[in-house]
Amino acid sequence: MTTYYRQHPGLRLTNVEDEGIVLHLDTRRYFSVNETGLLILEALHRPQSAEQLVDVLVERYQVAPELARDCVAQFLTSCQDSELVVHSDAA
Amino acid sequence: MFRQPGVAIRYGSPDRPGVVCVQWQTARAHATLEPGSTIAQVALSAAAARRLDECIRVFLNAVLILVLRRAGWHHLHGGIALDPDGRGWLIAGEPGAGKSTTTALLARSGWRVGNDDAVFVGCGSENRVAVTAARTPIALRAPVTPRFAARGVFAPERKKVVYWPEELGSRWIDRIEPAIIAFVSAGPGLTTRAWPLTPREAAARLIRSSAWVMLEPALAQGHLDLLGRLARQVRSFRIRLAEDLFEYPGRLQELTA
Numbered sequence: 001m002t003t004y005y006r007q008h009p010g011l012r013l014t015n016v017e018d019e020g021i022v023l024h025l026d027t028r029r030y031f032s033v034n035e036t037g038l039l040i041l042e043a044l045h046r047p048q049s050a051e052q053l054v055d056v057l058v059e060r061y062q063v064a065p066e067l068a069r070d071c072v073a074q075f076l077t078s079c080q081d082s083e084l085v086v087h088s089d090a091a
Numbered sequence: 092m093f094r095q096p097g098v099a100i101r102y103g104s105p106d107r108p109g110v111v112c113v114q115w116q117t118a119r120a121h122a123t124l125e126p127g128s129t130i131a132q133v134a135l136s137a138a139a140a141r142r143l144d145e146c147i148r149v150f151l152n153a154v155l156i157l158v159l160r161r162a163g164w165h166h167l168h169g170g171i172a173l174d175p176d177g178r179g180w181l182i183a184g185e186p187g188a189g190k191s192t193t194t195a196l197l198a199r200s201g202w203r204v205g206n207d208d209a210v211f212v213g214c215g216s217e218n219r220v221a222v223t224a225a226r227t228p229i230a231l232r233a234p235v236t237p238r239f240a241a242r243g244v245f246a247p248e249r250k251k252v253v254y255w256p257e258e259l260g261s262r263w264i265d266r267i268e269p270a271i272i273a274f275v276s277a278g279p280g281l282t283t284r285a286w287p288l289t290p291r292e293a294a295a296r297l298i299r300s301s302a303w304v305m306l307e308p309a310l311a312q313g314h315l316d317l318l319g320r321l322a323r324q325v326r327s328f329r330i331r332l333a334e335d336l337f338e339y340p341g342r343l344q345e346l347t348a
Contacts, residue, residue, distance in 0.1 A: 010308070012308075012311045012312045012315050013315075014294070014312075014315045014316050014318070014319035015319065016290045016291045016294045016319045016322055016323060017289075017290045017291065017323060019289075019290075019291040020291075021291065021294045021295060021298065021315065021318075021319060023298070023304060023305065023311060023315055025305055025308055025311055028305045030295065030298050032291055032292075032295055
């Protein structure tokens with residue numbers, strides 16, 4: 001069964017010269033993310049599977065899927081630790 | 092719940108989603124703002140009215156911050172100045188970092204200055220970000236006042252000595268479009284130093300100075316975007332203040348040239 005993820009509803013993002021600042025209104029914390037992190041979080045405005053996020057990175061950066069898969073897995077783990085991303089029921 | 096010193100701010104409740112309630116904790120006073128409205132309904136008890144000065148400074152100031160935010164002007168801890176070359180400066184930093192002392196030194200050397208502690212960020216001309224300040228005096232801690240020839244007035248409620256810009260040889264300015272942000276901190280050493288910051292680093296520091304961004308989800312995105320635009324608009328520096336600035340405030344211009 002595929003797991004889907006989405007942004008935590010308390011998240012607000014802004015782009016600062018291709019990098020990102022992320023506010024979490026519920027935990028009242030803020031985070032800096034690099035260009036790739038911002039791209040993933042923006043994609044998670046709608047529910048996405050990890051594999052769909054890999055496709056987003058491959059399309060944008062023309063990187064090998066294995067590399068993108070590692071990147072997505074690491075980022076999702078750290079985002080879940082910080083409650084930036086939650087599981088979503090529906091795609 | 093969002094707390095400012097002496098004030099509790101509650102956002103929404105099950106029966107009133109989106110309503111903001113502000114309560115003064117010293118004497119009975121409260122205000123209510125309906126979602127999206129720039130009108131605050133305020134009720135003061137007799138006890139609050141008897142402490143009117145404190146009520147204005149603490150409680151009504153918080154209400155005003157919320158009203159202005161809904162009008163697109165977002166509170167930020169900092170001061171503003173205009174250097175002799177016409178560049179606008181936003182001087183930000185943690186409490187006790189030296190914002191007021193820096194503002195006073197710049198005033199003494201002829202820069203125009205605005206507020207030293209609380210300003211509002213909003214839209215300026217041609218899609219630029221502007222910063223506006225109310226006319227309030229610069230407030231210095233007592234130990235630093237002997238370094239200024241002007242004699243200020245002790246303000247017991249702030250436990251500081253206050254000076255109007257004109258008393259320091261400056262003229263007040265109510266609005267700038269920043270070209271430079273100085274995130275100051277008081278440090279050891281004799282020489283003031285500066286380090287450039289990336290726009291992302293500057294944006295993160297602006298969030299720290301503009302804590303109201305976390306309140307009211309409907310306004311948070313606009314507030315955050317404005318801080319991001321401001322960070323892109325300016326050159327930002329982390330500045331460690333030192334003793335030399337008392338003798339030569341112009342060093343700030345040299346460091347950021």
